[in-house]
Amino acid sequence: GAGVSQSPSNKVTEKGKDVELRCDPISGHTALYWYRQRLGQGLEFLIYFQGNSAPDKSGLPSDRFSAERTGESVSTLTIQRTQQEDSAVYLCASSLSSQYTGELFFGEGSRLTVL
Amino acid sequence: TQLLEQSPQFLSIQEGENLTVYCNSSSVFSSLQWYRQEPGEGPVLLVTVVTGGEVKKLKRLTFQFGDARKDSSLHITAAQPGDTGLYLCAGEGGATNKLIFGTGTLLAVQP
Numbered sequence: 001g002a003g004v005s006q007s008p009s010n011k012v013t014e015k016g017k018d019v020e021l022r023c024d025p026i027s028g029h030t031a032l033y034w035y036r037q038r039l040g041q042g043l044e045f046l047i048y049f050q051g052n053s054a055p056d057k058s059g060l061p062s063d064r065f066s067a068e069r070t071g072e073s074v075s076t077l078t079i080q081r082t083q084q085e086d087s088a089v090y091l092c093a094s095s096l097s098s099q100y101t102g103e104l105f106f107g108e109g110s111r112l113t114v115l
Numbered sequence: 116t117q118l119l120e121q122s123p124q125f126l127s128i129q130e131g132e133n134l135t136v137y138c139n140s141s142s143v144f145s146s147l148q149w150y151r152q153e154p155g156e157g158p159v160l161l162v163t164v165v166t167g168g169e170v171k172k173l174k175r176l177t178f179q180f181g182d183a184r185k186d187s188s189l190h191i192t193a194a195q196p197g198d199t200g201l202y203l204c205a206g207e208g209g210a211t212n213k214l215i216f217g218t219g220t221l222l223a224v225q226p
Contacts, residue, residue: 004157
């Protein structure tokens with residue numbers, strides 16, 4: 001797998017449950033981004049990692065949202081006590097470096113539906 | 116807060132027509148990228164512009180970065196059904212160099 005991989009591709013959950021979304025970036029990419037996209041709209045920035053650190057987590061909507069990255073590789077976005085307004089596609093992207101924002105390579109996203 | 120507004124939000128045209136999509140902000144960006152996204156997929160980079168006033172061409176697509184590096188445009192000549200998709204501009208800026216995406220322009224080219 002040379003590209004960014006995200007799982008699950010689809011997740012349906014009940015309001016109040018916790019969900020975990022996973023992102024496997026391209027090997028060697030130091031920068032990793034999470035975005036949220038509502039139907040037919042632009043991308044809403046959530047959080048950005050440089051290595052395992054998150055210099056910018058200003059886009060996380062509330063304290064129900066958290067993310068971590070380990071081994072400068074896999075990242076997990078966790079949403080606790082999901083609400084219906086959390087329904088969206090969550091996109092992960094990686095980039096070779098964040099010193100100069102080069103091309104972002106995106107996964108196909110995780111579609112979250114909260115009933 | 117850096118915001119990127121795109122216009123129009125939706126555009127439905129006939130094959131062969133020309134169109135222009137605009138990306139505007141009150142903030143200055145060190146670089147600006149354009150992506151295209153097809154249903155069920157992640158966005159894919161089309162071009163990056165870095166210098167104010169820069170013009171780049173990619174086949175029938177022409178991209179321009181404003182002189183003040185606050186705005187950009189994408190012009191498509193003789194649109195084809197394969198151009199259908201969501202077009203997104205994205206600006207790099209701020210202390211943490213995060214990439215901020217625009218509101219998106221959904222283009223439908225009818226055969």
